[in-house]
Amino acid sequence: MALFKTEKKPPRAGIAGKWDVVIGEDMCKACGFCLNVCPVPVFEYRTVPNKLGWFPMYVKHEEHCIGCMLCYQICPDFCIDVAAK
Amino acid sequence: MNKLAAKYLRPSQIPTKACHGCGIGMIENWLLQAIDELGLKQEDVIFGTGIGCVGRQTFATWGGDNFGATHGRALAVATGLKLAQPDKKYLIVVGDGDAASIGTSHLIHAARRNLGVTVICEDNMGYESTGGQFSPTTPAGYVTNSSPYGMVEPGFDPCDVVKAAGATFVAETTATQWHQTVKIVKKALQNDGFSFVHVRFPCNENFGAYALGTRDTLKNLEWIYEHTQGRKADGSETDFTWETGIKHDASNSRPEFSRLLRDMNARVKADMEAKRRP
Ligand SMILES: Cc1ncc(C[n+]2csc(CCOP(=O)(O)OP(=O)(O)O)c2C)c(N)n1
Ligand code: SF4
Ligand code: SF4
Numbered sequence: 001m002a003l004f005k006t007e008k009k010p011p012r013a014g015i016a017g018k019w020d021v022v023i024g025e026d027m028c029k030a031c032g033f034c035l036n037v038c039p040v041p042v043f044e045y046r047t048v049p050n051k052l053g054w055f056p057m058y059v060k061h062e063e064h065c066i067g068c069m070l071c072y073q074i075c076p077d078f079c080i081d082v083a084a085k
Numbered sequence: 086m087n088k089l090a091a092k093y094l095r096p097s098q099i100p101t102k103a104c105h106g107c108g109i110g111m112i113e114n115w116l117l118q119a120i121d122e123l124g125l126k127q128e129d130v131i132f133g134t135g136i137g138c139v140g141r142q143t144f145a146t147w148g149g150d151n152f153g154a155t156h157g158r159a160l161a162v163a164t165g166l167k168l169a170q171p172d173k174k175y176l177i178v179v180g181d182g183d184a185a186s187i188g189t190s191h192l193i194h195a196a197r198r199n200l201g202v203t204v205i206c207e208d209n210m211g212y213e214s215t216g217g218q219f220s221p222t223t224p225a226g227y228v229t230n231s232s233p234y235g236m237v238e239p240g241f242d243p244c245d246v247v248k249a250a251g252a253t254f255v256a257e258t259t260a261t262q263w264h265q266t267v268k269i270v271k272k273a274l275q276n277d278g279f280s281f282v283h284v285r286f287p288c289n290e291n292f293g294a295y296a297l298g299t300r301d302t303l304k305n306l307e308w309i310y311e312h313t314q315g316r317k318a319d320g321s322e323t324d325f326t327w328e329t330g331i332k333h334d335a336s337n338s339r340p341e342f343s344r345l346l347r348d349m350n351a352r353v354k355a356d357m358e359a360k361r362r363p
């Protein structure tokens with residue numbers, strides 16, 4: 001099994017939607033880890049660069065988050081917080 | 086900034102100068118989790134580094150006291166500090182070149198003395214800040230900037246060396262083992278003695294570019310994951326597998342160095358005092 005999951009499915013209703021996902025977009029270096037480790041379609045790249053010059057990640061579909069914390073553990077730049085609503 | 090980084094780190098140093106997708110920040114995030122779960126405060130921990138990417142990217146990020154030593158000498162400075170301030174916890178975050186090459190002698194003797202510090206050896210399998218030369222932990226056969234035909238020397242396992250030298254806690258993890266790393270670092274910090282944690286992590290810019298032929302952040306971390314599991318995504322076996330986990334746990338089994346020295350100091354003082362009396 002690979003670490004990164006390229007195919008995402010929206011989660012079953014009931015599990016998702018209970019989490020706040022926050023990204024410090026000004027600190028993001030666009031490594032892509034959060035987007036690719038997340039089991040569901042939550043993240044997306046912005047099309048405008050941040051002040052570091054990267055096209056940062058943003059939280060597009062917070063409602064799909066299942067609170068697995070993988071994105072929080074894998075972010076190398078301390079950008080992400082996930083907390084129960 | 087995540088909550089733990091806001092609680093413990095120095096905002097002026099974040100974001101660090103590390104390349105995107107570099108494992109150094111990931112590991113630091115897990116160190117913060119271990120520190121937080123142990124209920125330690127900024128003033129309880131002294132954070133020391135050496136030279137190299139691991140030193141440069143973590144230097145002065147810690148919100149409490151920091152020091153940056155010359156290459157390979159972080160443990161020499163830590164020894165003096167530990168003697169002066171024995172009740173602090175010491176996190177010594179150094180590279181593979183720093184700990185296992187230029188600083189090996191300090192490493193061995195700090196382990197032998199059971200100096201009460203926790204060394205986190207963050208291993209990107211080469212001298213990456215100087216352009217990606219091989220180090221004693223580069224896997225055999227792999228191409229680096231200074232081994233264009235493959236690493237010809239046999240590798241070197243710093244865990245075996247510190248264990249043989251007398252370290253009381255020795256463990257190994259990789260940059261795809263977040264829970265294990267947090268658990269292990271907590272145990273390491275609870276040992277009143279020499280703890281050594283070896284963590285392999287991806288360097289996309291140099292190791293990745295030379296050895297794996299790609300700077301793709303995802304491919305580099307996936308490579309670490311595969312060699313942690315011993316299996317590739319397609320189910321086939323990898324060329325080698327790292328044996329991770331706790332390698333040796335004799336925590337709190339023998340006296341810590343600064344304690345021994347202070348006890349001796351007290352004995353000698355008492356002795357001199359007794360002799361001085363008429
Ligand atoms: C005494 C001394 N010798 C050599 C150097 C040059 N130098 C700087 S970083 C480095 C290698 C660092 O390798 P490592 O400790 O693995 O750190 P990395 O950059 O890979 O994180 C060397 C040899 C130096 N700064 N000081
Ligand atoms: S916590 Fe898990 S599900 Fe939620 S955004 Fe992060 S990786 Fe995706
Ligand atoms: S893991 Fe962190 S640095 Fe990487 S893209 Fe996501 S938010 Fe940005």
Ligand code: SF4
Binds near residue numbers: 102104214291
């Ligand atoms: S050169 Fe390698 S180890 Fe150094 S900051 Fe960049 S990715 Fe990290």
Ligand SMILES: [Mg+2]
Binds near residue numbers: 207209210212213
């Ligand atoms: Mg190195």
